[in-house]
Amino acid sequence: MKVTIQDIAKAANVAKSTVSKVLNDSPKISKETKTRVREIMEQMNYTPSSIATRLAKRSSHNIGMLIDMARESEYMNPFFLNIISGIESVIGPMKYELTIANMQQDDPERNVINRLVRSGRIDGLIANNAIMSEDMVKTLNSLDFPFVTIGEFHSFPVPWADYDNAEGGRMLTGHLLDEGYRDIAFIGGEPLERIFTKRHQGYRQALLEAGIPYREDRTIHGVADENHGYQAVLELLRSDHPPDSLVCMNNYSAFGALKAIQQAGIAIPGEIGIATFDDYPFSPHTNPPLTSLFIDTFQLGATAGRMLIEVMNQPDLPYPSLLLQPKLNIRESTLKRKAGLE
Amino acid sequence: MKVTIQDIAKAANVAKSTVSKVLNDSPKISKETKTRVREIMEQMNYTPSSIATRLAKRSSHNIGMLIDMARESEYMNPFFLNIISGIESVIGPMKYELTIANMQQDDPERNVINRLVRSGRIDGLIANNAIMSEDMVKTLNSLDFPFVTIGEFHSFPVPWADYDNAEGGRMLTGHLLDEGYRDIAFIGGEPLERIFTKRHQGYRQALLEAGIPYREDRTIHGVADENHGYQAVLELLRSDHPPDSLVCMNNYSAFGALKAIQQAGIAIPGEIGIATFDDYPFSPHTNPPLTSLFIDTFQLGATAGRMLIEVMNQPDLPYPSLLLQPKLNIRESTLKRKAGLE
DNA sequence: TTGTAAGCGTTATCAT
């Protein structure tokens, strides 16, 4: 059947321990035996059983990515392949495999920790902060099991990688200020959402730095979808003194806002400027194209992967954490000065 | 350190084979021993080593999803999470794990077949037809290794699951005909693209069935992106007798077409109708919203997963293949009759 | 119903 290390040993007239050493390129084996054994392996089409190797080496050489397929679809979908490609780009060359696991909270028997961690299926774990409960963190820590979350984590010291959402808010708002806008509204986001809090905080800070007073009524809370963006902006435009520009929580929010503005026949970027978080899927395609904040999700994955490897190799160092910087894609929707010159 | 089956055996005063049988819920073990041993497992926080189990059982209980992260990103990105969620939904409950592997053609040493298949890392493989070369099919077959491709495969008999692109073309075209359109152009797609061929074939057939002659010059080939859609339709509209409706290869293509039409000030759906493949990301959001063909990528993944399990369990049956049916989402962009009544 | 012992395919530790 399957050819094993034993078969090679027999064919080469050596002990299987010798074959094993050839496999691991041990310096104690002579050049001659190595080449001879390798030739035989080639001939017999031998590939070592990774499972046996793992058992003997006590390492699965496998890292796990935990997601909640039920919940995350909408938000993660467009980015997921990028993220895992990023992870793969760093762990792949180190011969680690990537296992995707679906956490099913409804089935405690198929508990994630047992299924993956205790069973030795994976050597390290990456998960979105949204699904990483404090209980899980505790358990993982008590097992000295290496993991990294994608997304900031502050209630506990854990290793994490994220984009700097506050800085993003500053960048978008700062850009609008640079372009001469003065009355900037923030559209979308629930007060308790972690991401909203960060983004909004950057917005406030940019205002503060520019010496512009923060106005409570310029933040329109909500689910950050197209409909909310539309309704919110419609209402703003109806008021006596509408804002002269908008920062939107995401592309859908911005798209709704855009509709409302166009319907009201107000000029972009001349009369109102609009900038938004996320570059996907609409920003480059709308009319006018939207100034927006690009987040390199591949890099995010790669960073998380690198951090995990680091944590796995040096468990005793303090937990690392890293904020990546977003990139501002300036497009027509905020170019007030340029528009003014025309 | 880690608690093993041996420790449990000792603590419970039984042989480790007994513990193993308890683990596998063998009917030969008495209720009493079972509960006693299980209690001890619980107390000692025991989880069996999956690697040891796999070695003993000679099955990795793991299935692999092979992708080319370098190439597929753009096309697969929005669907990838859906597809693997679908796969997981069927293999997960059967206790299979999902490993995502990046095929790196540039590195033959890290050859996919060896790395995953021969090494016993996975028991079955799912891959997009685009990256499944004939060589690979041959090798896989010679190893009697179970696999399924996502996407039709005809050069060889292999198990595959796909959406019925020809039927999709018929549905879109047929719907336009039903609405009273008679001169339907097909926008986007390269003549040699497999998907284009299928979709276009359905388009032609619908015309044929309606007794409308097929006109070569009504098919505008190209890369099927926004720019091509825009240019193509711009040109069509400039001609003496522009078509009265469009079938577009995808959302980007359709989006470009939409821009051209709006710019020309032509009424949708009154003067021209527009229908497109794919429901993502623009179709529901444009103005007017686009009639489009929805493909349930979760189902596609689930189907592929089910087929793989089937092939794994019954290797001797003839290879299955399955065409799933798309769903037509009718929206304003093609409702000519209704528009006519107003 | 339970126990004994021989695998599963490697690696690792000693000898030689």
Added chain:
DNA sequence: ATGATAACGCTTACAA
């Protein structure tokens, strides 16, 4: 430089 042999942690005949 090579070989014997005991792990690694589980399953599975076969005995008892």
